[in-house]
Amino acid sequence: MSDDLELRLLRNATAYARCIDDGRLEEWPGFFTEHCVYRVTTAENYARGYEAGVIWANSRAMLVDRVAALREANIFEPQTYRHLLGMPTVLDAQDDRVHSETPFFVARITGGLRTDLFATGRYVDVHVITPSELKVDERVVVCDSSAFDTLVALPL
Amino acid sequence: MSDDLELRLLRNATAYARCIDDGRLEEWPGFFTEHCVYRVTTAENYARGYEAGVIWANSRAMLVDRVAALREANIFEPQTYRHLLGMPTVLDAQDDRVHSETPFFVARITGGLRTDLFATGRYVDVHVITPSELKVDERVVVCDSSAFDTLVALPL
Amino acid sequence: MSDDLELRLLRNATAYARCIDDGRLEEWPGFFTEHCVYRVTTAENYARGYEAGVIWANSRAMLVDRVAALREANIFEPQTYRHLLGMPTVLDAQDDRVHSETPFFVARITGGLRTDLFATGRYVDVHVITPSELKVDERVVVCDSSAFDTLVALPL
Numbered sequence: 001m002s003d004d005l006e007l008r009l010l011r012n013a014t015a016y017a018r019c020i021d022d023g024r025l026e027e028w029p030g031f032f033t034e035h036c037v038y039r040v041t042t043a044e045n046y047a048r049g050y051e052a053g054v055i056w057a058n059s060r061a062m063l064v065d066r067v068a069a070l071r072e073a074n075i076f077e078p079q080t081y082r083h084l085l086g087m088p089t090v091l092d093a094q095d096d097r098v099h100s101e102t103p104f105f106v107a108r109i110t111g112g113l114r115t116d117l118f119a120t121g122r123y124v125d126v127h128v129i130t131p132s133e134l135k136v137d138e139r140v141v142v143c144d145s146s147a148f149d150t151l152v153a154l155p156l
Numbered sequence: 157m158s159d160d161l162e163l164r165l166l167r168n169a170t171a172y173a174r175c176i177d178d179g180r181l182e183e184w185p186g187f188f189t190e191h192c193v194y195r196v197t198t199a200e201n202y203a204r205g206y207e208a209g210v211i212w213a214n215s216r217a218m219l220v221d222r223v224a225a226l227r228e229a230n231i232f233e234p235q236t237y238r239h240l241l242g243m244p245t246v247l248d249a250q251d252d253r254v255h256s257e258t259p260f261f262v263a264r265i266t267g268g269l270r271t272d273l274f275a276t277g278r279y280v281d282v283h284v285i286t287p288s289e290l291k292v293d294e295r296v297v298v299c300d301s302s303a304f305d306t307l308v309a310l311p312l
Numbered sequence: 313m314s315d316d317l318e319l320r321l322l323r324n325a326t327a328y329a330r331c332i333d334d335g336r337l338e339e340w341p342g343f344f345t346e347h348c349v350y351r352v353t354t355a356e357n358y359a360r361g362y363e364a365g366v367i368w369a370n371s372r373a374m375l376v377d378r379v380a381a382l383r384e385a386n387i388f389e390p391q392t393y394r395h396l397l398g399m400p401t402v403l404d405a406q407d408d409r410v411h412s413e414t415p416f417f418v419a420r421i422t423g424g425l426r427t428d429l430f431a432t433g434r435y436v437d438v439h440v441i442t443p444s445e446l447k448v449d450e451r452v453v454v455c456d457s458s459a460f461d462t463l464v465a466l467p468l
Contacts, residue, residue, distance in 0.1 A: 014243040082244070084259060086329070120419045
């Protein structure tokens with residue numbers, strides 16, 4: 001039961017990561033609810049309760065806009081990501097809302113050549129889960145390091 | 157059901173990685189079918205449909221030969237790997253043939269000292285799966301970076 | 313059955329890693345039995361059968377002392393870890409004692425800024441498992457590299 005929930009969350013997070021790593025960015029907003037919150041922040045700011053983030057959106061439409069902007073801008077050096085995810089921890093589950101946390105490593109491959117460990121951290125999530133659906137209603141991407149590349153471009 | 161399949165694939169990939177990371181290379185070909193295909197290539201070449209690879213084999217016997225050559229050559233600097241695998245995604249399952257994809261990170265430890273993130277990518281696999289058996293019939297190791305060390309020696 | 317065991321071990325190891333990565337060090341000894349063994353060693357020394365380790369404890373009380381010392385000393389540069397774990401492999405299970413092995417990557421974030429791949433390796437474990445309890449009775453942290461930072465401070 002709890003097992004099933006963790007595995008469902010892991011499968012969903014795996015599909016999410018695969019979507020980004022494959023470069024299918026247009027599919028990325030589809031993992032979220034319409035009125036979702038998506039934030040990228042640092043462990044330090046998260047611990048202090050700061051609401052701001054390096055990236056911030058409060059609707060799926062904003063995520064769609066972000067992808068469009070990324071596609072148009074296209075000024076940054078070609079890069080791809082590779083996510084690796086840990087096992088989700090279910091923190092709270094009430095009705096159809098599930099709070100969880102999932103650790104991640106993201107490697108970045110720049111210019112098809114150089115590989116570096118770009119970011120580590122955890123997703124602090126609220127999912128809306130029904131038997132037929134599983135959507136991210138809130139995802140706070142809490143990065144362990146505060147040293148953000150000015151070129152944070154692809155979603156995490 | 158699908159869960160079980162993913163977990164079976166993950167368990168098998170974990171045993172595969174452990175075999176390499178433990179240095180038990182002679183056991184490595186045993187994970188494959190007799191007429192297997194094993195290739196190591198780059199994301200760029202894979203996307204272009206190139207069949208060639210940094211490493212290429214179309215039978216288990218060739219994998220056995222490769223291990224023998226590695227043991228005899230022994231000219232490269234001592235190195236070990238540490239694989240970490242993500243959750244497999246089942247892409248297609250018909251009869252006893254299962255198509256899947258599994259992300260990986262591989263760290264390399266050189267001379268027992270220096271650790272670097274050697275390769276990231278994904279296994280694009282076809283497994284032959286029966287209740288009693290699970291073998292790799294095709295494994296394309298798609299590395300995200302094109303910067304291959306000339307010393308790619310251990311299997312990935 | 314075996315699945316359940318592996319998933320239980322993974323869930324426990326995930327909670328263990330999360331405890332360290334969150335900085336809740338006082339909770340860390342609670343993952344162990346009273347008369348536990350905890351060692352951090354290198355692959356080279358482990359292969360040679362050396363019992364010594366960079367860190368060594370043979371009771372939970374020693375782990376409690378270690379945490380207290382860490383909190384008091386506080387002389388090292390601020391750092392946090394991020395663990396990522398692979399799937400556990402059950403090597404042997406008799407009565408309530410389960411032998412297993414779990415691969416890990418640990419990233420270290422120093423001063424909240426610099427991220428490096430600090431350690432890779434595997435936990436070689438004996439757990440005491442009952443329906444209601446799962447505790448580490450022996451954990452040998454076998455690090456792939458012998459290049460230990462003199463500042464190994466946080467538990468692995």
